[in-house]
Amino acid sequence: VNTLTNDYAREVSLVPYSFDGEVVSGVTLDINYATLNLKLGKTKFVPIETVVEGEPKAGYKIVSIKTTPEIISVSGEVSVMETLEKVVAGTIELTGDEETSFIVEKDVTLPEGIKTLSGDTKVQVEFVIEPIQTKEFTFDVSEIPVVNLNEKFTTDLKENQGIIMVKV
Numbered sequence: 001v002n003t004l005t006n007d008y009a010r011e012v013s014l015v016p017y018s019f020d021g022e023v024v025s026g027v028t029l030d031i032n033y034a035t036l037n038l039k040l041g042k043t044k045f046v047p048i049e050t051v052v053e054g055e056p057k058a059g060y061k062i063v064s065i066k067t068t069p070e071i072i073s074v075s076g077e078v079s080v081m082e083t084l085e086k087v088v089a090g091t092i093e094l095t096g097d098e099e100t101s102f103i104v105e106k107d108v109t110l111p112e113g114i115k116t117l118s119g120d121t122k123v124q125v126e127f128v129i130e131p132i133q134t135k136e137f138t139f140d141v142s143e144i145p146v147v148n149l150n151e152k153f154t155t156d157l158k159e160n161q162g163i164i165m166v167k168v
Contacts, residue, residue: 005078008038009035010036011033012033012036014029040077042081044073044081046072048067049087050067050092050125052065052093056098056129057097057098058096061130065126066125067089067124068123069123072087073117074087074110074115075116075117076111080111081114084111089108090109092106092125099129101127101130102126106125107123108122108123136165136166138166139163139164141160141161144164
């Protein structure tokens with residue numbers, strides 16, 4: 001079977017063997033032939049993606065989303081596995097009230113004919129949510145140093161009395 005690249009079907013003759021692996025003579029079989037069908041599959045590791053809809057509470061942001069495990073081992077028909085790049089851990093809908101980190105358990109959505117090697121489809125998705133922090137910086141325009149100014153250009157920043165406020 002090492003050289004097979006597609007599903008395999010073949011008619012084979014049946015011969016009775018003992019537990020010791022020796023051909024048993026004097027036995028008549030009702031059926032002398034059987035069809036052998038081998039269905040090829042493929043196994044691979046794929047990343048788990050989480051779909052998030054909505055936003056946390058105003059003034060907060062999602063800092064990170066971590067899925068445990070991050071990858072999963074799946075198997076299935078070769079044709080489906082060739083195109084499979086990721087699996088999805090369901091959709092998580094934020095209500096707009098979230099202001100703290102939380103963990104949810106979701107089932108991985110697998111395409112038809114695909115299964116996990118462990119048989120387990122549950123994953124944990126951890127959301128780290130933090131408040132958005134801002135800081136303001138105010139600069140006098142006349143005190144801003146000008147560096148690497150081309151000799152052909154000039155600036156009047158020294159005479160300017162304005163201020164620049166930067167909010168980060």
